[in-house]
Amino acid sequence: MLSMYPLTYSEKRTLYEKQFGRCPGCLEKFELYRMQVDHIIPKSRFGSDLSFNLQLLCMSCNLLKGDGNMMELWRKLAEQKRQEETYRLPRWYNLF
Numbered sequence: 001m002l003s004m005y006p007l008t009y010s011e012k013r014t015l016y017e018k019q020f021g022r023c024p025g026c027l028e029k030f031e032l033y034r035m036q037v038d039h040i041i042p043k044s045r046f047g048s049d050l051s052f053n054l055q056l057l058c059m060s061c062n063l064l065k066g067d068g069n070m071m072e073l074w075r076k077l078a079e080q081k082r083q084e085e086t087y088r089l090p091r092w093y094n095l096f
């Protein structure tokens with residue numbers, strides 16, 4: 001979920017360095033400007049605004065995570081990957 005918590009650039013930078021520039025959802029590397037602040041435990045589930053509950057996600061993971069937690073995001077990512085792989089398999093694969 002996109003945070004309304006006004007994080008300064010240097011706070012965002014600190015989070016970014018802590019994560020080695022990697023999105024904790026898809027584990028890809030992104031430029032800082034392409035990442036968004038996320039509440040690890042969503043605010044709708046009484047997650048805190050303090051830094052231990054904040055992380056940076058890439059835009060697509062942040063969108064996918066929505067109001068969910070990380071377990072739900074990883075499950076959604078795995079499901080998405082599985083669907084992409086199924087789609088890539090040749091048609092005859094379903095016969096086996």
Ligand SMILES: [Zn+2]
Binds near residue numbers: 026060062
């Ligand atoms: Zn991601």
